[in-house]
Amino acid sequence: MSRRTNPRISLTNLTKNYGKSRGIRDVSFEVFPGEVFGFLGPNGAGKTTTIRTLMGLIKATSGSASILGMNALESSPELRKRIGYLPGVFATYSNYTALQFLRFVARMRNVECDDLIFNYAERLRLDLHRHIHDLSKGNRQKVGVIYAFMHKPDVLFLDEPTSGLDPLVQREFERILNEAQARGASIILSSHVLSEVENLADRIAIINEGEIVVVEHISTLKEQAVRRIDLYFESAINANSFAGVAGLTEIVVDGEVAQCTVTGSERELLRAAVNHGVMTVHTHEPSLDEIFLTLVKSSHPQ
Amino acid sequence: MIIALYLKMWRDHWRSLLSWAGVAVLMVSIQMSVYPSIAKSGKGFETFLENYPDAIKKIFRMQDYTTGPGFLSTELYSMMIPLILIAIGATWGASATAEEEEKGTADLLFAFPISRVRIVVTKMAATVTVIAAVGILAALNILLLKSHVHLEVDGPHLFAATASCIATGLFFSSLSFLAGSLTGHKGASLGIATGLALILFLIYSLEALVDTFDGIAPYNPFNWALAGNPLFDGLDSVGLLKLVGSSIVIGALAVGYFNKKDISSQ
Numbered sequence: 001m002s003r004r005t006n007p008r009i010s011l012t013n014l015t016k017n018y019g020k021s022r023g024i025r026d027v028s029f030e031v032f033p034g035e036v037f038g039f040l041g042p043n044g045a046g047k048t049t050t051i052r053t054l055m056g057l058i059k060a061t062s063g064s065a066s067i068l069g070m071n072a073l074e075s076s077p078e079l080r081k082r083i084g085y086l087p088g089v090f091a092t093y094s095n096y097t098a099l100q101f102l103r104f105v106a107r108m109r110n111v112e113c114d115d116l117i118f119n120y121a122e123r124l125r126l127d128l129h130r131h132i133h134d135l136s137k138g139n140r141q142k143v144g145v146i147y148a149f150m151h152k153p154d155v156l157f158l159d160e161p162t163s164g165l166d167p168l169v170q171r172e173f174e175r176i177l178n179e180a181q182a183r184g185a186s187i188i189l190s191s192h193v194l195s196e197v198e199n200l201a202d203r204i205a206i207i208n209e210g211e212i213v214v215v216e217h218i219s220t221l222k223e224q225a226v227r228r229i230d231l232y233f234e235s236a237i238n239a240n241s242f243a244g245v246a247g248l249t250e251i252v253v254d255g256e257v258a259q260c261t262v263t264g265s266e267r268e269l270l271r272a273a274v275n276h277g278v279m280t281v282h283t284h285e286p287s288l289d290e291i292f293l294t295l296v297k298s299s300h301p302q
Numbered sequence: 303m304i305i306a307l308y309l310k311m312w313r314d315h316w317r318s319l320l321s322w323a324g325v326a327v328l329m330v331s332i333q334m335s336v337y338p339s340i341a342k343s344g345k346g347f348e349t350f351l352e353n354y355p356d357a358i359k360k361i362f363r364m365q366d367y368t369t370g371p372g373f374l375s376t377e378l379y380s381m382m383i384p385l386i387l388i389a390i391g392a393t394w395g396a397s398a399t400a401e402e403e404e405k406g407t408a409d410l411l412f413a414f415p416i417s418r419v420r421i422v423v424t425k426m427a428a429t430v431t432v433i434a435a436v437g438i439l440a441a442l443n444i445l446l447l448k449s450h451v452h453l454e455v456d457g458p459h460l461f462a463a464t465a466s467c468i469a470t471g472l473f474f475s476s477l478s479f480l481a482g483s484l485t486g487h488k489g490a491s492l493g494i495a496t497g498l499a500l501i502l503f504l505i506y507s508l509e510a511l512v513d514t515f516d517g518i519a520p521y522n523p524f525n526w527a528l529a530g531n532p533l534f535d536g537l538d539s540v541g542l543l544k545l546v547g548s549s550i551v552i553g554a555l556a557v558g559y560f561n562k563k564d565i566s567s568q
């Protein structure tokens with residue numbers, strides 16, 4: 001990803017009201033060529049709404065969006081030709097076999113991509129000759145993955161793509177995604193879970209209640225994140241021994257166990273712990289919720 | 303038109319299409335096989351019918367019942383065939399966009415690099431052809447059997463009646479396209495189109511009896527289709543034009559609205 005290039009995808013104050021109820025408000029971010037962009041938020045935050053607006057499936061209330069230099073809100077066939085889209089709930093024509101369905105897709109897109117279909121199917125361990133209504137949820141999702149990638153799109157919108165995939169297949173999915181990225185595709189990857197995108201995405205946006213909370217590099221976010229660390233000592237210790245340790249925001253001591261909350265680097269705390277003869281360190285990786293809560297708190301100070 | 307999508311619609315409906323076409327063929331064949339006994343009773347039957355109340359004769363359009371055109375008109379062309387074509391047309395229309403929205407497949411259909419207008423128009427084209435095909439099938443069935451059962455009917459008149467039935471099917475299928483586009487629900491779309499068809503047909507049937515329905519007659523598509531008696535008098539071009547013209551207007555409204563709307567997902 002290079003900041004010197006122009007953004008592939010650019011949203012400016014994109015807003016969608018569903019009648020009275022909230023959809024998204026003033027969503028703005030940019031995605032660059034060859035970038036995987038994580039799009040995170042809790043249920044009902046507005047991830048799907050944003051993506052479906054970019055696909056032209058629903059009409060924006062206000063704001064603007066451009067993709068590949070074209071107006072995304074007019075969503076021309078010419079633009080959709082270069083986009084791959086995996087819906088959050090991938091419903092397909094279940095009276096087809098996977099292969100029949102994917103060939104139908106190829107005809108509708110006017111592309112010839114049998115080779116790629118078979119290649120992906122083998123890698124994802126999908127039996128192309130089974131009827132879609134006989135496939136399990138995860139196997140159906142594989143059909144969706146192939147559907148999104150098979151025409152080598154320049155832009156990909158993947159709405160919770162790994163839901164239902166087992167870990168082995170998830171790994172293969174990540175490889176397929178990396179190949180697309182290496183080809184220069186711009187990819188928006190939505191998820192509830194930071195851990196799902198952190199190995200893939202460079203930057204993420206967090207959306208909550210329809211509004212963007214932050215757009216940031218993952219590494220930067222993690223540094224800022226609040227973490228819980230449990231320290232197990234040989235014998236009972238005193239909380240006062242950790243007074244003034246940089247980054248430590250809270251400490252609760254119960255006999256020989258200390259539960260600490262840390263923001264940013266853990267280094268100072270660990271150093272102090274070693275000095276006091278720590279035996280075991282138990283780190284709770286920051287969950288999306290925790291990062292998210294910190295960010296919401298810091299973005300809306302009372 | 304998009305060939306792959308056009309063919310898909312036929313494929314998706316082939317089972318129900320086969321049964322409707324089967325019903326049409328069966329009904330035509332059964333009616334045709336009854337005709338010789340009706341014709342034989344000839345004058346006797348006519349006098350028997352004389353005793354029917356006028357109202358009943360009017361409702362069932364029983365004039366010249368024992369002649370070929372009279373028989374076909376009463377038994378097939380003033381109710382059964384139009385209703386079959388309406389049922390097929392409304393089913394295809396309701397599935398076109400509403401079922402896709404309801405099942406959530408609209409998200410992938412309308413993500414293809416094809417404009418919404420072209421997609422819906424392709425589905426309309428498929429619907430027009432299927433209605434026409436079944437209508438023509440019924441007419442061919444009659445032509446095939448008519449000499450066997452000594453039923454006399456003028457070929458062009460039969461096709462004029464077929465054209466009216468096809469146009470009636472079109473009218474109500476365009477209504478189901480519109481209702482599907484507006485509501486996004488297959489059941490609602492099917493219900494509105496077939497429900498209206500049944501009510502309007504009832505009104506048309508009772509027109510002869512109920513004076514208050516006279517005001518509706520000029521706007522009733524069944525009047526446009528049937529009142530001209532195409533089996534006796536040949537093509538009713540004004541009625542046909544009204545049916546086709548209003549179908550096109552309703553179809554255009556359906557496409558126009560669908561093109562602007564938010565597509566619903568699961």
Ligand SMILES: Nc1ncnc2c1ncn2[C@@H]1O[C@H](COP(=O)(O)OP(=O)(O)OP(=O)(O)O)[C@@H](O)[C@H]1O
Pocket residue numbers: 018021022023024041042043044045046047048049050088192566
């Ligand atoms: N068709 C609709 N009509 C009215 N409100 C809607 C509609 N679709 C979504 N919403 C509302 O818009 C908001 C955003 O929903 P959206 O589906 O975009 O969230 P999401 O981030 O994708 O959530 P999830 O993680 O559960 O998929 C929610 O409050 C939801 O209730």
Ligand SMILES: [Mg+2]
Pocket residue numbers: 047048049088159
């Ligand atoms: Mg969603």
